[in-house]
Each structure stands twice: as structure tokens, then as C-alpha cells.
Amino acid sequence: xxxxxxxxxxxxxxxxxxxxxxxxxxxxxxxxxxxxxxxxxxxxxxxxxxxxxxxxxxxxxxxxx
Amino acid sequence: xxxxxxxxxxxxxxxxxxxxxxxxxxxxxxxxxxxxxxxxxxxxxxxxxxxxxxxxxxxxxxxxxxxxxxxxxxxxxxxxxxxxxxxxxxxxxxxxxxxxxxxxxxxxxxxxxxxxxxxxxxxxxxxxxxxxxxxxxxxxxxxxxxxxxxxxxxxxxxxxxxxxxxxxxxxxxxxxxxxxxxxxxxxxxxxxxxxxxxxxxxxxxxxxxxxxxxxxxxxxxxxxxxxxxxxxxxxxxxxxxxxxxxxxxxxxxxxxxxxxxxxxxxxxxxxxxxxxxxxxxxxxxxxxxxxxxxxxxxxxxxxxxxxxxxxxxxxxxxxxxxxxxxxxxxxxxxxxxxxxxxxxxxxxxxxxxxxxxxxxxxxxxxxxxxxxxxxxxxxxxxxxxxxxxxxxxxxxxxxxxxxxxxxxxxxxxxxxxxxxxxxxxxxxxxxxxxxxxxxxxxxxxxxxxxxxxxxxxxxxxxxxxxxxxxxxxxxxxxxxxxxxxxxxxxxxxxxxxxxxxxxxxxxxxxxxxxxxxxxxxxxxxxxxxxxxxxxxxxxxxxxxxxxxxxxxxxxxxxxxxxxxxxxxxxxxxxxxxxxxxxxxxxxxxxxxxxxxxxxxxxxxxxxxxxxxxxxxxxxxxxxxxxxxxxxxxxxxxxxxxxxxxxxxxxxxxxxxxxxxxxxxxxxxxxxxxxxxxxxxxxxxxxxxxxxxxxxxxxxxxxxxxxxxxxxxx
Ligand code: SF4
Numbered sequence: 001x002x003x004x005x006x007x008x009x010x011x012x013x014x015x016x017x018x019x020x021x022x023x024x025x026x027x028x029x030x031x032x033x034x035x036x037x038x039x040x041x042x043x044x045x046x047x048x049x050x051x052x053x054x055x056x057x058x059x060x061x062x063x064x065x
Numbered sequence: 066x067x068x069x070x071x072x073x074x075x076x077x078x079x080x081x082x083x084x085x086x087x088x089x090x091x092x093x094x095x096x097x098x099x100x101x102x103x104x105x106x107x108x109x110x111x112x113x114x115x116x117x118x119x120x121x122x123x124x125x126x127x128x129x130x131x132x133x134x135x136x137x138x139x140x141x142x143x144x145x146x147x148x149x150x151x152x153x154x155x156x157x158x159x160x161x162x163x164x165x166x167x168x169x170x171x172x173x174x175x176x177x178x179x180x181x182x183x184x185x186x187x188x189x190x191x192x193x194x195x196x197x198x199x200x201x202x203x204x205x206x207x208x209x210x211x212x213x214x215x216x217x218x219x220x221x222x223x224x225x226x227x228x229x230x231x232x233x234x235x236x237x238x239x240x241x242x243x244x245x246x247x248x249x250x251x252x253x254x255x256x257x258x259x260x261x262x263x264x265x266x267x268x269x270x271x272x273x274x275x276x277x278x279x280x281x282x283x284x285x286x287x288x289x290x291x292x293x294x295x296x297x298x299x300x301x302x303x304x305x306x307x308x309x310x311x312x313x314x315x316x317x318x319x320x321x322x323x324x325x326x327x328x329x330x331x332x333x334x335x336x337x338x339x340x341x342x343x344x345x346x347x348x349x350x351x352x353x354x355x356x357x358x359x360x361x362x363x364x365x366x367x368x369x370x371x372x373x374x375x376x377x378x379x380x381x382x383x384x385x386x387x388x389x390x391x392x393x394x395x396x397x398x399x400x401x402x403x404x405x406x407x408x409x410x411x412x413x414x415x416x417x418x419x420x421x422x423x424x425x426x427x428x429x430x431x432x433x434x435x436x437x438x439x440x441x442x443x444x445x446x447x448x449x450x451x452x453x454x455x456x457x458x459x460x461x462x463x464x465x466x467x468x469x470x471x472x473x474x475x476x477x478x479x480x481x482x483x484x485x486x487x488x489x490x491x492x493x494x495x496x497x498x499x500x501x502x503x504x505x506x507x508x509x510x511x512x513x514x515x516x517x518x519x520x521x522x523x524x525x526x527x528x529x530x531x532x533x534x535x536x537x538x539x540x541x542x543x544x545x546x547x548x549x550x551x552x553x554x555x556x557x558x559x560x561x562x563x564x565x566x567x568x569x570x571x572x573x574x575x576x577x578x579x580x581x582x583x584x585x586x587x588x589x590x591x592x593x594x595x596x597x598x599x600x601x602x603x604x605x606x607x608x609x610x611x612x613x614x615x616x617x618x619x620x621x622x623x624x625x626x627x628x629x630x631x632x633x634x635x636x637x638x639x640x641x642x643x644x645x646x647x648x649x650x651x652x653x654x655x656x657x658x659x660x661x662x663x664x665x666x667x668x669x670x671x672x673x674x675x676x677x678x679x680x681x682x683x684x685x686x687x688x689x690x691x692x693x694x695x696x697x698x699x700x701x702x703x704x705x706x707x708x709x710x711x712x713x714x715x716x717x718x719x720x721x722x723x724x725x726x727x728x729x730x731x732x733x734x735x736x737x738x739x740x741x742x743x744x745x746x747x748x749x750x751x752x753x754x755x756x757x758x759x760x761x762x763x764x765x766x767x768x769x770x771x772x773x774x775x776x777x778x
Contacts, residue, residue, distance in 0.1 A: 038376075039346060039349055060616040061613075
């Protein structure tokens with residue numbers, strides 16, 4: 001099970017960040033998510049796997065500077 | 066403990082005014098040439114037009130200097146102000162001071178904002194702003210004692226030069242057992258011996274029992290301070306509560322402060338964990354998006370960047386509350402305890418490093434090809450202690466490293482230093498030389514613009530290539546973001562009033578990653594609204610981080626998520642509740658617009674507020690060398706053929722490089738047109754008379770200046 005934005009999502013083998021975002025049906029163009037303490041950015045969404053039991057945070061918008 | 070001495074040479078006893086709705090209603094004037102100390106009332110028109118903070122600084126400075134004044138002339142004024150909201154301990158990020166003066170790097174106005182307790186203590190002592198003119202050959206400390214209603218000038222001897230020890234000694238000296246009552250502003254030997262001097266503003270950390278500091282870094286403000294003969298300015302104040310600003314509507318203030326404060330406590334752990342890792346999360350995020358400057362802004366990504374990322378600093382930072390102002394729930398000002406430098410006067414000794422933040426990591430790390438967090442921390446420590454701006458140092462050293470690698474300079478010029486990228490010892494050695502005013506560091510300390518001239522004239526280096534790779538504009542070194550792929554951010558840097566610092570507009574993600582502003586008009590709109598709103602923080606004495614670094618969960622569903630309008634409305638309520646001047650979001654923008662345009666006109670007065678001064682080195686716009694082009698050939702080839710309809714078949718890299726450059730330079734020029742138009746400026750980048758009138762800044766001397774520059778309507 002994965003915790004994301006207050007929801008529980010069923011984990012499956014080989015699930016990537018892109019898969020997870022698609023499942024959430026949230027159209028916001030996230031550029032960054034955090035899996036536990038590890039940041040993952042959009043260029044890496046497709047090839048980063050989400051481990052089971054992880055907590056995923058959707059980082060709303062990187063305002064920087 | 067060194068044997069130091071203080072001799073009071075001047076004392077002003079004064080009656081402290083009550084703070085009314087965030088304002089003291091007067092400013093403090095000190096002239097170091099003749100020891101004059103006096104208070105000056107602030108009239109209603111000044112208050113309405115300039116609001117406070119940076120606005121007050123600019124007005125004082127405008128009246129202090131002439132168009133011919135140089136940064137080191139006695140009449141140059143160093144101004145420091147809080148703002149009407151500054152010093153509120155219940156609203157996050159409300160302790161900023163804003164420094165303004167004529168910059169030794171740009172020759173015009175520089176402003177720099179900084180945490181620490183000084184600005185609020187200055188105001189609560191009875192002064193909305195401090196203006197220091199004149200200079201002295203002795204070393205002096207200006208002491209503003211709001212508790213005993215006294216301002217004093219002390220001649221001092223025996224005090225250490227570096228800010229690390231000086232801050233600790235002066236805190237203890239003036240504390241009378243209550244170190245939290247004291248805030249010290251000082252610089253260090255690097256400020257005296259270079260043009261890149263910063264100022265350190267302290268805040269006392271009761272848990273760690275030490276004076277910590279934040280830096281007003283940009284534009285050589287510390288160099289002006291040192292040149293005046295100032296050793297330190299110290300402010301002393303007692304307990305601060307929500308009542309100290311005497312808000313117009315305390316209940317309303319408490320409500321809005323609670324909303325913002327609680328939201329941060331709830332959301333920061335779910336977002337960027339700034340209370341634990343500061344701004345270090347940006348390192349890997351920027352790296353993944355090809356935006357982290359490496360090797361003098363050649364590239365935006367490096368495999369070793371994670372060595373400088375948040376996971377490393379999470380382990381290095383000393384855990385605990387790190388708010389640079391009381392009650393700031395973002396509390397992002399972290400530090401490293403028991404750090405042991407490997408070089409310099411503190412070699413082998415345990416010290417506390419205040420930082421590093423993202424800018425220092427990128428400037429003194431990746432941009433130098435250094436991916437070792439220990440070296441970055443050591444550069445950070447010494448730059449602060451020596452009073453050097455880590456951004457200008459980083460960008461300056463990156464420039465000389467590239468010149469060295471290109472063969473434009475060699476060891477005969479560098480005093481034997483091997484300045485290849487990644488040489489950690491050499492980078493640190495330059496910092497020590499800057500502080501001592503010796504060797505090659507003495508040249509580096511003059512900043513990129515002057516180095517370009519020296520290298521061309523004295524070393525025969527190619528001026529054209531240095532113009533392309535020397536990352537300065539208006540004389541100020543770039544802060545640490547790659548802008549090649551974001552036209553809007555090129556504008557954010559090139560059109561910024563003081564030079565390329567990101568505090569006016571940081572649009573890279575909106576523009577490049579989210580593509581929220583595809584047209585020139587949309588970019589121009591963003592380059593209007595964001596600089597105006599960010600200016601407002603500097604008028605009020607606030608930190609911008611709580612505005613858009615922790616974001617409401619429903620923000621993404623709003624019409625303009627980048628503006629975080631829920632928070633803008635909270636800021637409007639905050640302003641209304643303290644000052645009693647009922648204001649909405651649009652009013653905040655209007656307040657800034659007057660001051661912003663005034664600063665642009667001030668630039669014009671000092672000889673650089675025109676279109677020609679808004680230029681950028683080409684590296685900020687695109688690849689300078691064939692190697693750079695080829696490293697991202699797919700991206701550039703695609704742009705050339707798909708967007709610019711340039712036939713790339715059988716074209717050499719040199720031909721493609723030239724074609725891309727032509728298009729990108731044209732785009733930047735078109736952007737200038739759009740932004741000037743949106744801001745109500747002439748095509749030469751000067752505010753029109755109509756704009757000046759609309760904003761209430763059509764003072765006689767402003768009108769005269771505009772007319773003298775051919776602006777008649
Ligand atoms: S957000 Fe960080 S920099 Fe801003 S006031 Fe708070 S602690 Fe200081």
C-alpha cells in the first residue's frame with residue numbers, strides 16, 4: 001500500500017511515479033514528488049519505481065529563488 | 066579573548082517615540098565624518114509613496130547623493146531599514162532588514178535584504194531607517210540603544226577583523242547578560258580588500274548559546290561599510306511581542322498570523338521540509354532539470370550533484386529551531402556544528418557554519434566543478450567570516466577557472482595557482498587571498514566586470530569571448546540559476562533593477578518546466594507582476610519564502626497558481642491589520658510600482674537606466690562554445706529546425722551555433738520591448754512622464770531628469 005496525498009493506493013510490482021500519478025487522476029503538472037525523503041523530478045518519473053509501503057508527497061510547485 | 070577598547074566620542078540622548086501601527090515616524094542620521102547624530106521626521110507624503118523598508122532607503126539615498134557620487138565618496142549613504150510589518154513575532158518571516166547604498170560593483174543603487182534581528186530592533190528603538198554618511202579613518206562602532214534611549218559612536222581598538230569572532234564579542238559586550246537583546250551588523254577583512262563585501266546581521270540562538278548570522282550579500286554593501294570606517298553597528302532592544310508594533314487591529318493580525326503560521330507547520334513536512342533541510346532540496350531538483358549551474362554556467366547538470374544535495378546536508382545540519390527571526394515557523398536558516406576547516410586561520414579548530422543555502426552550494430560548489438560538501442561549507446564559513454558575498458565569489462571564481470581552462474590566463478597570472486575546475490584547494494586559497502588583499506585573489510575580488518578589463522588589457526586575453534562567458538550584468542555577478550532555456554528568466558535577470566539577482570523574478574519553472582507563459586505578452590505580464598509583488602516584501606520588512614515556498618494544498622486548482630493568491634490576500638490582511646490602511650492584493654502591487662519605477666529612475670540618474678544596460682552575456686541566453694552546443698545538440702537542433710525553420714542539414718556546429726544565437730538574441734530583444742511596454746516605459750527602458758505621474762513619483766527633480774533624457778510625455 002502507498003500513502004499519497006492523504007489517500008491509500010494499492011501498490012503493484014513495477015509501479016513507476018508516472019503510473020502512480022496517472023492512477024491519481026490529478027491533472028496538475030507536477031514537476032517534483034518526494035518518496036519518503038527522496039526527491040524525484042519529472043524527467044525521472046517514468047523510470048523511478050515506487051517502493052511498497054512508501055509515503056509519496058506531491059510537491060505543488062517549485063517556487064525556488 | 067582579545068584586549069579591546071571602546072571610547073565614546075559622540076552621544077545622542079533621545080526620547081523614543083511610541084511605535085504607531087508599525088511605524089516609528091522618524092529616521093536616524095549618522096555622519097561619520099563629523100560625528101553628527103540626529104533624528105529626522107518622516108512626512109506623510111514620504112510614508113505614502115515609499116511605504117518603508119527599501120522604499121525609505123531609496124528616498125534617503127536619493128537625497129544624499131548626486132549623479133556624480135561614487136561608492137566611496139563620503140556622501141554615499143548606507144541605509145538600513147525594516148518596514149512597517151517588520152518585527153512582528155507571530156507572522157512567519159517578519160524580520161528582514163533591507164540595505165541600500167551605491168554599489169562598488171555597479172556604480173548605481175544596490176539593495177540587499179537579510180534576516181537577523183537588526184531591522185526590527187532598530188525600529189523598536191525608534192527609527193524606521195538608519196542612514197549613515199561620511200567616513201572616518203578610525204574604526205568605529207555605532208551603538209543604537211533603544212532600551213536606554215541613546216545613540217553612541219565609539220572609537221574602538223583591539224577588536225578582531227573577522228565577523229565570526231567580532232559578532233560574538235560585540236554581542237557579549239553590549240548584552241549586559243541578555244544576548245538576545247543584541248543584534249550586530251559587521252563585515253570582515255574581505256570587504257575591505259575587495260569590492261564584493263557582504264554584511265553579517267546577527268540573531269542570538271539561545272539553544273546553541275551563540276550569535277548566528279545571515280548575510281546582506283549582494284553588490285558590495287559590506288565594502289561600502291568597511292570603507293566608511295565602520296567596524297560594526299549594534300542595536301539593542303528588549304522583549305518583542307505582537308503589541309510592539311502597536312498594530313491597528315490586533316485581533317485581525319492574530320487571526321491571519323495564526324492561519325499562515327499553522328499552515329506552514331502542517332504543510333512544510335509534507336512539502337519541502339525547509340525546517341529540516343533549508344533550501345538544499347533545490348540542488349538536485351535544479352540538476353535534474355538542467356538548471357544547476359556547473360562549470361561557470363556552461364551546463365546545468367552533473368552526475369555528482371547529489372553529493373551536494375539535501376540528503377547530505379540533512380545529515381550535516383545541526384538539528385534544532387533555525388528561525389532567523391522570532392517565531393518564523395519556516396525556520397530554514399540551518400547550520401553545521403563542530404565543523405573543522407582544513408585551511409586558513411581556523412584550520413583544525415571547531416567552528417559553527419551558518420549555512421549553506423542553495424545559492425552558496427551552487428556558487429561555491431557545482432559552478433566551480435566542486436562536488437564536495439565539506440569544501441562548500443568551508444567556503445561558506447570563510448566568506449561569511451571575511452565579509453565576502455558567496456554568490457559573487459562563486460561566480461567570479463567560476464569565471465577565472467574557465468578563463469584558465471581556455472588558456473586566456475595561466476599560472477604566470479594566477480601566482481602559480483592551478484585554476485582548473487574542481488581544484489578545491491585553489492578555490493579556498495583565492496578566498497584567503499581576497500581577505501588578505503593579496504595575490505591573484507586581489508584581482509578576483511574586483512568582480513567579473515573589472516576582471517574582464519584587466520585580463521584583456523594586462524594579459525592580452527580575448528575580450529569578445531570573455532564578454533560571452535563573464536557572468537555579470539550591470540556589473541553584478543549572476544546568482545546561481547541557468548537561464549539558457551528560459552527566456553522569461555533571462556528577463557528576470559537582465560531586466561532586474563540592480564543586476565542579475567533572482568529576488569525580483571524567478572520564473573524558470575513556470576516558463577520552462579510548466580510552459581505557463583508561451584507568449585511574449587504573458588512573459589511581460591509575469592515580468593511585471595512578480596517583480597512588483599516581490600518588491601512589496603522589501604518595502605514591508607518581510608521574507609518572501611512563506612509566500613510561495615510552502616503552498617496551500619488547494620492552490621493548484623486556483624486560476625493563477627503561480628501567484629499563490631490565497632497568501633497574497635493574507636498579506637493584504639496582514640498589512641491592513643498592522644498599518645490600519647485597508648488594502649487588497651492590487652494595492653500591494655501599486656505600492657511597489659511607485660518604488661520600483663523610482664529605483665529605475667535612480668539608475669538613470671546614476672547613468673545606467675536604459676535599454677543598453679539591460680544586456681546579458683550570451684551564455685545566459687544560449688551555448689557559447691561548440692562543445693556546449695554539442696552537449697545538448699538534440700535540443701538545439703530541434704529548436705532550430707522546428708521553431709526557427711532553419712535547415713540544419715549538412716550544417717556545421719559553428720553554423721548552427723551562429724544561427725541559434727541570432728534567434729535567441731532577437732528573442733531577448735523582443736522581450737525587452739514587451740516588458741518596457743507593460744511597465745509603462747519608453748522603448749529605451751525609461752519610465753514615461755505619464756507613468757511617473759500615475760505613481761506619484763513626479764517630484765521636480767524626477768521630472769527634470771526624465772526631460773533631460775528626452776522623455777517629455
Ligand atoms: S523563512 Fe527562513 S530566511 Fe525567511 S525569515 Fe524564516 S527562517 Fe529566515
